[in-house]
Amino acid sequence: MNTPIRRNTKQRAAISEVVQSLSNFHSAQDIHAELAKRGSTVGLSTVYRALAAMAADGDVDTLLRDDGETLYRQCADAAHHHHLVCRQCGATVEVDGPTVETWTQRIAAEHDFDDVSHTLEVFGRCAQCRAQG
Amino acid sequence: MNTPIRRNTKQRAAISEVVQSLSNFHSAQDIHAELAKRGSTVGLSTVYRALAAMAADGDVDTLLRDDGETLYRQCADAAHHHHLVCRQCGATVEVDGPTVETWTQRIAAEHDFDDVSHTLEVFGRCAQCRAQG
DNA sequence: ATTCTTGCAAACCCTTTGCAAGCTA
DNA sequence: TAGCTTGCAAAGGGTTTGCAAGAAT
Numbered sequence: 001m002n003t004p005i006r007r008n009t010k011q012r013a014a015i016s017e018v019v020q021s022l023s024n025f026h027s028a029q030d031i032h033a034e035l036a037k038r039g040s041t042v043g044l045s046t047v048y049r050a051l052a053a054m055a056a057d058g059d060v061d062t063l064l065r066d067d068g069e070t071l072y073r074q075c076a077d078a079a080h081h082h083h084l085v086c087r088q089c090g091a092t093v094e095v096d097g098p099t100v101e102t103w104t105q106r107i108a109a110e111h112d113f114d115d116v117s118h119t120l121e122v123f124g125r126c127a128q129c130r131a132q133g
Numbered sequence: 134m135n136t137p138i139r140r141n142t143k144q145r146a147a148i149s150e151v152v153q154s155l156s157n158f159h160s161a162q163d164i165h166a167e168l169a170k171r172g173s174t175v176g177l178s179t180v181y182r183a184l185a186a187m188a189a190d191g192d193v194d195t196l197l198r199d200d201g202e203t204l205y206r207q208c209a210d211a212a213h214h215h216h217l218v219c220r221q222c223g224a225t226v227e228v229d230g231p232t233v234e235t236w237t238q239r240i241a242a243e244h245d246f247d248d249v250s251h252t253l254e255v256f257g258r259c260a261q262c263r264a265q266g
Numbered sequence: 267a268t269t270c271t272t273g274c275a276a277a278c279c280c281t282t283t284g285c286a287a288g289c290t291a
Numbered sequence: 292t293a294g295c296t297t298g299c300a301a302a303g304g305g306t307t308t309g310c311a312a313g314a315a316t
Contacts, residue, residue, distance in 0.1 A: 007270055007315050029305075043273040048306065050271095068201030068280080069305065084244055093244050099236045104255050111217055111226050113257035120253045122237050124246035140290050140295055162280075176298045181281065183296095201305080202280065271314070278307070289296070 006053060014040040015050045016059075024090040025063050025071035025083075063121060086126035088133070095122070139186060147173045148183045149192075157223040158196050158204035196254065219259040221266070228255070 006012075018034050019026075026034075032047045051072050054060045061075040063083065073092065075081075082100070084093040100120060108116040125133070139145075151167050152159075159167075165180045184205050187193045194208040196216065208214075210227055213234075217226040233253060241249040258266070 004270065005316090009271065009314070011272070027305085041273095045274080045307075046272055052307095064197060064199065064201070066197065067305095068197070068203075070201075084240055084246060086246065087248070095240050095244075097236065097240075100233055100253075103230065103232045103236075107217060107228050107230075107255060108257050111228075112260040113217060113219065114263060115220075116255060116257040118253065118255040120233075120251065122240060122246075122249060122251040124241050124249040127245040130247060137295060138291090142289075142296065144297070160280085174298095178282075178299080179297055200279095268316085269314100270316090272312085274310095276308085279305095280303105282303070283301085285299095287297085290294090291292105 006057070011040070011042045011046050012050050014038075014042060015047055016054070019051075019054070019060060019072060019074050022073075024092050025073045025085070027069050027071055031072070082120045082122065084122045084124065086129055087123050088125055088129040091126050091128075139190070144173075144175045144179050145183050147171075147175060148180060149187070152184075152187070152193060152205060152207050155206075157225050158206045158218070160198075160202050160204055164205070197252075215253045215255065217255045217257065219262055220256050221258055221262040224259050224261075 014035060015031065018031055018038070022031070022034065028048050028051055029044070031051070032042065032044050035042050035047065051060065055062050055072065059074075060072045061083075063071045063073070063085075065071055075094065080101075081094050082097050084095050085091070097120065100118075104116060104118050108114070147168060148164065151164055151171070155164070155167065161181050161184055162177070164184070165175065165177050168175050168180065184193065188195050188205065192207075193205045194216075196204045196206070196218075198204055206225065208227065214227050215230050215233070217228050218224070230253065233251075237249060237251050241247065
């Protein structure tokens with residue numbers, strides 16, 4: 001159970017930079033394409049490995065899309081929170097959910113479950129997309 | 134937008150029977166294996182197609198696992214609800230979440246999103262597994 | 267010098283699809 | 292008969308992995 005030490009490489013720096021510059025959720029492949037567009041020739045597998053490492057370290061947030069693709073995003077807040085994502089343009093708002101946290105705990109207690117965790121994502125259409133659509 | 138009429142075939146009957154006999158969430162491959170174990174030689178693609186049709190008709194509930202596999206389960210209640218799933222044994226409790234529904238609506242309204250939907254799953258360890266562990 | 271990291275290509279795994287033959291209604 | 296359904300095999304699409312060369316510490 002020993003996490004290897006992460007070394008600083010130009011590839012990881014480039015990946016990190018792209019993730020930070022992209023405000024919303026993006027797939028590993030998106031990030032790889034963006035990297036290429038900017039002139040970095042980083043291998044796709046390196047992108048996958050770097051993102052997995054960053055996610056493990058809590059540096060980025062992940063979201064599993066309905067079709068099974070994993071999306072990554074730099075999170076402003078390291079604490080537990082949820083997302084309100086625009087289905088159309090991908091705009092994301094980080095939302096805090098004390099209500100949900102409490103509800104989750106209560107439901108678990110009622111059914112005699114412990115060691116509780118949960119996943120919650122909210123999808124919708126943002127004001128801007130509604131105006132355009 | 135015309136949903137084709139579903140025909141009753143022995144394959145679908147067998148699949149339906151297996152899904153009903155398995156109480157928790159199972160993957161299409163699990164179901165296919167169980168079918169084989171019971172002597173039905175149903176093709177894997179047929180299992181996928183049948184489960185997709187059942188899910189579209191609201192006859193079964195689906196759950197996307199972290200690794201991207203889709204799990205299916207016969208649901209007692211056709212209405213919108215969530216699940217409390219035991220991480221260890223897979224035991225599932227269907228829970229109703231008016232609190233969450235309300236919270237979701239409120240959050241969306243606050244950020245000017247409409248056409249809202251959400252996904253929520255709660256994971257934990259059930260009393261029985263705690264006793265054994 | 268050691269050990270992590272990279273890149274490529276190939277492998278994996280779940281899932282979907284094309285197509286001809288088989289059934290259901 | 293008309294057209295949904297099946298099964299097989301092959302393709303698809305995202306992700307992971309083996310391995311030898313290259314870097315970081």
